[in-house]
Amino acid sequence: MRGANAMGARNVAEDGIWHGGDLATARALFPEAPQPWIDLSTGINPIPYPLPALPLSLWTRLPGADEEAALIAAARAAYRVPVQAGIVAAPGTQILIELLPRLAPAGPVAILGPTYAEHGHAWRKAGFAVTEVSAAAEIGAAATVVVVNPNNPDGRVLRREELARLAAGCAARGGLLVVDEAFADFTPEASLVPGLPAGVVVLRSFGKTYGLAGLRLGFAIGAPGAMARLAAGLGPWPVAGPALHVGARALADPAWLAEAGAARARDAARLDALLAPHGRVVGGAGLFRLLESPAAAALFARLGRRGIYVRRFRDAPERLRFGLPGDEAAWSRLHAALLADAPEAPPPA
Template identity: 60%
Template sequence: MSEARIWHGGDLDEARRLFPQAPEPWIDLSTGINPIAYPVPPLPASLFTRLPSPADHRDLEAAAAEAYGAADAAMVVAAPGTQVLISLLPHLRPRSRVAVLGPTYAEHAHSWRKAEHDVIEVPSLDRLDGASVVVVVNPNNPDGRLLKREDLLDLAEDLRPQGGWLVVDEAFADFDDGESLAPVLPSNAVVLRSFGKTYGLAGLRIGFALAPEPIATKLRSALGPWAVSGPAIETGRTALGDRKWLEAARTARAADARRLDALLSSAADESLRGTILYRLLESPRAPELFQALGEHGIWVRRFQYSSQLLRFGLPSTEVEWQRLETVLARFCYKELSTSLSLSKKEKPRPA
């Protein structure tokens, strides 16, 4: 039996299959990637023609250690994206009972199950049911739930006597890292950090694991040499050191998130949630809204576990903002007109 396909954002082939008559170009709001990318620096041709050296890798890991506040660059492992690290981690320990705090990014539970661990998905940290590995996404994807650092440190300590691990995926922490474990990493914890989402350069495929020496060594061995390309190393090293750009991007994207909330509020039945890079809408009308957006060439993220949720990334240009605003306004007007029409029909006639 084939494995069920896990839905991810960014699949415009699927968008075109579902909505073949939609206008081009598509507006892809289905990912949580910064729509305003870091300006890629000029790259010498030699980066494309020679293999990166171990020193190049160490330079990238040192830049990541400084950016994330890690105590030692030796605990930072650079990889071609965090997805590779998510897939590798389950193979670094014996079969275990694994609790994934969910609903969340589905690849975590999938990867541990694929490696034949006993996986449970739990709604809260008081339902761990004897797990020796706990996986948390913080802030959570897609609802933005943020756990306190102190609570995570306590959890790591609780897991220590049984040789347990705490895995914390901080893919969306760059713009709100006040609760990050990176600066105070316990000796039995692994923190995952994504580069591409924050810097809008997902195609470079750069991710990092921050881990104690035994786990870091195993990860490096599993990744093998030249895990990250020369152009990615140089771009990542430069971007991670550009704190001025990061602060400006944080301010600008926070303003964009507030603007998106204002547009979505009329279509949402519950309070909007999420992070600076995406907003989560919940409504029984979500399937109809997904349809309306798709017919107008706007692709947003659906979820297999709930038809009432839609995740919206940030538009990248004023033209995209205006297209989204127009479709949302038409949808809400149509919904209001339908509601008023139904209420008139249901109004009792006078005796």
């Protein structure tokens, strides 16, 4: 990437995937941008769960089995996990995505896209033939199917009935249905977990909804045997003591989740109104919105030169994803940047 620093260039060149949250690349693209940066390139709650005071012992000793059990119990209740299903905690869902190919039989993999690119990347690295399809009807005879629900970046949601049909088809072929519910916390009615069919693994992300992505915490839910294999792949003490403590407390706080969900829904509606004059809002979930505009590249540059970083897409240059501003100062800066109408050229690729 011309103009990117070494780390930003390496991230794109090595795996061909652009991620949000890469402010090093933002600074390299727009070195004169005012500080501080407003990072709207991720789908992370900008108002995090309030961190409790952490005992020093959480940092000085290995995580305990009782603390892990408390986290798992809180996650079971929060995600409404059936008693017959297993659940595994991990240091973020990304490592679980990397391990999932160990659970699947040989055979083609279909990914309902466009979606989070690390899914396809992980299966290809593991030697699977991967096809991205745009509709469930195009899945065909794939043994393994991956669905992000709600989808990132367009917010598409498949109904439980449709997911159950996909699961039945995968099971009949001896395969696996993976449902990534990273953005399902604010739409629990979309979750497949409560009536978990056979042959399904559901991923849940903690850091996005609770605004604590740096904590690195995620979960896999599925058949006990499959979850045991994932746990073996993770090894002992997979989740740090502070993450166990904070995760258990936050997941056992439904009042905070409900209040945050209502507040972020209001923020999303406010963002829709702000973006409407600049293109077409074509989708999104509770923590982000997807804008489509023929002027997307110029808008990306206009915002970047004003210290606001949004998510662009190499394979869809007419689209930009916006996260939610976290305070009134950020909302004001975004509003002012969107109103700036001086023509500007796109940044270097």
